[in-house]
Amino acid sequence: MYALTENLGRRVARGIDEFGYAALLLAESLYWLVAGVLRGQPVRLRAVVTEMMRIGVAAIPIVAILAFANGVMMALQGVYTLKDFGAESQVIPGLALSITREFGALIVGIVVAGRSGSAIAARIGSMQMSQEIDALRVLGVNPVRYLVAPILLAMLVMVPALTILANLMALTGGGLLCVLKLHFSLASYWEAVIAYLEVADVMQGLVKSLVFAVLIALVGCTNGFMARGGADGIGHSTTRSVVLCIAAIVIADMLFTLFLSR
Amino acid sequence: MSGTRERIEPGQPVVEVEGLGARYGEQTVLEDIDLTIRAGEIHVIMGGSGSGKSTLLRHLLGLNQPVAGQVRLFGQDIARLGEREMLALRRRIGVSFQGGALFSSMTVEDNVAFPLREHTRLDENTIRIMTRMKLEVVNLAGFEDLLPNQLSGGMVKRAALARAIVMDPELLFFDEPSAGLDPVVSAELDELIIRLRDIMKITVVVVTHELESAFKIADRITVLDRGRILMTDTTGAVRATAHTRVQALLQRRPEALQLDAEDYLQRLTRS
Numbered sequence: 001m002y003a004l005t006e007n008l009g010r011r012v013a014r015g016i017d018e019f020g021y022a023a024l025l026l027a028e029s030l031y032w033l034v035a036g037v038l039r040g041q042p043v044r045l046r047a048v049v050t051e052m053m054r055i056g057v058a059a060i061p062i063v064a065i066l067a068f069a070n071g072v073m074m075a076l077q078g079v080y081t082l083k084d085f086g087a088e089s090q091v092i093p094g095l096a097l098s099i100t101r102e103f104g105a106l107i108v109g110i111v112v113a114g115r116s117g118s119a120i121a122a123r124i125g126s127m128q129m130s131q132e133i134d135a136l137r138v139l140g141v142n143p144v145r146y147l148v149a150p151i152l153l154a155m156l157v158m159v160p161a162l163t164i165l166a167n168l169m170a171l172t173g174g175g176l177l178c179v180l181k182l183h184f185s186l187a188s189y190w191e192a193v194i195a196y197l198e199v200a201d202v203m204q205g206l207v208k209s210l211v212f213a214v215l216i217a218l219v220g221c222t223n224g225f226m227a228r229g230g231a232d233g234i235g236h237s238t239t240r241s242v243v244l245c246i247a248a249i250v251i252a253d254m255l256f257t258l259f260l261s262r
Numbered sequence: 263m264s265g266t267r268e269r270i271e272p273g274q275p276v277v278e279v280e281g282l283g284a285r286y287g288e289q290t291v292l293e294d295i296d297l298t299i300r301a302g303e304i305h306v307i308m309g310g311s312g313s314g315k316s317t318l319l320r321h322l323l324g325l326n327q328p329v330a331g332q333v334r335l336f337g338q339d340i341a342r343l344g345e346r347e348m349l350a351l352r353r354r355i356g357v358s359f360q361g362g363a364l365f366s367s368m369t370v371e372d373n374v375a376f377p378l379r380e381h382t383r384l385d386e387n388t389i390r391i392m393t394r395m396k397l398e399v400v401n402l403a404g405f406e407d408l409l410p411n412q413l414s415g416g417m418v419k420r421a422a423l424a425r426a427i428v429m430d431p432e433l434l435f436f437d438e439p440s441a442g443l444d445p446v447v448s449a450e451l452d453e454l455i456i457r458l459r460d461i462m463k464i465t466v467v468v469v470t471h472e473l474e475s476a477f478k479i480a481d482r483i484t485v486l487d488r489g490r491i492l493m494t495d496t497t498g499a500v501r502a503t504a505h506t507r508v509q510a511l512l513q514r515r516p517e518a519l520q521l522d523a524e525d526y527l528q529r530l531t532r533s
Contacts, residue, residue: 027415040337126366130361130363130366131359131360131361131363132363132364132365132366133321134320134363135357135359135363135364135365136321137325137351138324138355138357139352139357139376139377139380140348140349140352140353140380140381141380146492187276235404
């Protein structure tokens with residue numbers, strides 16, 4: 001019993017420790033993004049562009065395919081369910097709202113968490129072990145400015161951008177199914193979608209995606225910096241990073257939706 | 263950028279450690295360390311594995327915070343420096359890490375040029391020339407475009423050394439220069455360290471467990487054992503000492519290094 005509580009206590013302490021570390025990373029990254037220029041140590045644009053390519057551009061194909069497939073599935077389920085009520089055409093507002101408010105951002109969040117959340121943790125973790133992080137520090141280069149700030153900025157740009165792409169692809173997928181099953185024209189489908197949607201719906205998804213961007217960047221970097229103990233340690237922190245990223249995204253999404261749908 | 267710094271005269275203290283203590287969790291790693299390293303000398307910190315020499319180095323570099331005592335570099339207590347002063351101090355120091363710690367995504371040339379790009383406003387042409395000069399010094403000219411994973415162990419150490427001296431530091435730290443190298447390459451590296459000191463007039467601090475290399479390059483040696491300094495003296499004096507533990511280390515007598523029975527029992531029974 002004692003061992004159990006002790007173990008629990010240790011885990012809680014570690015969780016709080018990590019949470020604090022992530023909060024510090026966020027504060028310090030934002031500081032460097034804003035004040036770095038004034039202090040003559042700007043966050044390098046080249047590093048930001050490199051991260052944007054890795055996080056965003058390279059993820060375009062997979063995001064497009066998954067979002068499209070998801071749109072088709074949702075339309076199919078919607079048509080099937082609403083058929084009993086003779087209200088198949090009501091599938092369109094359902095699609096439009098749930099994709100823009102919810103699923104576009106969620107798909108992107110999960111894809112980016114899986115691709116980049118793991119890659120960031122592995123890269124920073126192995127730099128930690130090969131003393132590259134120490135080397136940065138003794139060379140007078142702040143590791144947060146050099147490594148974390150570009151990742152955070154690239155995430156903040158690319159995750160919403162991918163979300164817009166995912167929204168379009170999912171709506172297209174859903175639309176094509178509606179065309180096939182309900183014999184609309186594609187033009188009238190898009191007209192209906194645009195008629196139902198309000199700017200606030202799209203914004204809700206984009207705001208969520210910004211939150212996901214920050215979560216993935218911080219969880220990935222924190223697990224990287226906290227990696228210890230060789231190859232095993234890197235494997236562990238990579239797995240942990242992906243799991244925590246996805247968990248954080250889904251829970252944040254739920255809280256957001258509860259809060260915003262009141 | 264070096265216009266305002268006062269030059270350290272030979273013989274003046276560059277590194278001063280007073281009463282330094284360090285702990286990992288509940289284990290004491292360093293206790294009561296006093297050490298002075300003077301300008302222009304090659305000072306070897308020698309000890310076996312677990313002696314605390316890596317921890318001591320991390321403290322000298324300001325990577326760890328001491329639980330007791332202080333470390334002064336060029337007369338400044340590094341725990342009390344603001345970020346700006348620390349940055350100015352770091353530019354006077356070069357470090358070559360044990361595994362090289364080269365940035366694995368950059369070529370040799372970009373690695374060596376890194377400090378210049380980050381800390382100076384020199385144009386690319388000048389940076390290229392300065393980088394090649396330093397690569398020439400460490401005999402790596404012609405390997406600029408290779409990535410770190412394409413280099414042999416000795417080449418990694420030399421590239422790391424080139425990066426460490428590219429800003430013309432006054433103080434150079436070298437962690438385990440001969441670890442993992444064959445005797446010939448390791449001897450070459452020793453020659454290189456001596457030559458650097460003679461040409462560039464830098465103070466060199468080498469951390470190593472290699473006896474041969476230590477006695478070859480050192481002006482003075484500090485022998486570290488189980489977190490304490492056994493002695494600091496010239497190579498001749500260290501060799502001639504009557505100190506039994508130092509002699510045991512020098513002659514690699516394992517039996518003399520064994521823990522006494524009571525200490526051993528205590529370790530076993532501690533939960």
